Amino acid sequence: MSKVRLATVWMDGCSGCHMSLLDMDERLIDLMQHVDLVYSPLVDTKEYPENVDVVLIEGAVSSEEDVEKIHKIRHRSKLVVSLGDCAVTSNVPGMRNRFKIEDVEHRAYIENAQNNQHVPRSVIPKMLPHSRPVHEFVKVDLFVPGCPPEADTIFFTLSELVAGRMPDLTGKTYFGA
């Protein structure tokens, strides 16, 4: 049986979902018997590959770069999973949404900066007016809420997907977990 081509993506999130993924500990070794990790912050692939079977998205869509990325990911992946509250609801990144972008930038880069106070206009991707959940941009096939979802929840989700089943997560995780 060929291995499942798995990707994980880190957008506007704190990386806590990836930490929770690593929290599967020795179960990762079992899982890797069935999975080929083709793209992830944990591996050194630069370009999102074609023909991805399953992709776990951590984080909300918050910048123009995220929008470009998420469309490419959808196009190149069979099954898109929103992993964690930021991807599912926009969560903490979305807390800036009630403020104007200029005010958010001013707060981050000028008010709270000790050195080199200026708003970067190059290198850093342009922020969207609102940080929004992934499914407001592309079709999402599975939602795994939680902040972060527990390692057990992620293991259950991946095990089911590897076995070719769509996991039923009712009662297994919740917003704010």
Next chain:
Amino acid sequence: MAVKTFTIDGQAVTAEETDTILQAATDAGIKIPTLCHLDGLGDVGACRLCITEVSGTNKLLPACVTKVSEGMEIKTNSERIQKYRRMILELLFAERNHVCSVCVANRHCELQTLAEEHGMMSVRFPYQYPNTTVDASHDWFILDHNRCVLCTRCVRVCDEVEGAHVWDVMGRGTNSRVITDLNQPWGDSETCTSCSKCVQVCPTGALSSKGKSVAEMVKKRDFLPYLMATREEKI
């Protein structure tokens, strides 16, 4: 007092004619999900989570404010009802800024629990991200409009039980807000007795005690039936 006989989910039930569907179902051991209802307070049918299907009408009737009648056939958990309950929950989440992960009431929140129980894994409606404020002017308590679901439990407990009527609702539709006195800062309220009943009955993190961090705000809601019972005995 007249007694009515009817069925709930196919089960034959008898109740007094003054009972609501919710009371009759609860007495019969049938659980109907609720949010704005709280034992000990008058019902207003604000949240619509307790909607039921009743024979003879296409309308979905809220169990908390619908009286039982003879021969009613009531369904409490049909597919249609489940669909609408989930929709109501999603709309509540989309309407304000409910960020469970950083909320004082995380894991002690009735809205969060309902979402979990109803298998709500995402919200299909666009989040509104309203410009809702926090009033921390009271010495002991905080009002966070971001988490308010407009259940009006605070309004009712203050009016019906404490007798102070500090709370009320201002505005229309999604612009509705709970207010203290004449929309004055809570800390400036001349009517508030600081009894904390509103904080305890609030189902979410909208009302909390000061000094509580994420997931630390545990509400004590069982004081209310006890308080009402002791009052009745004295009358």
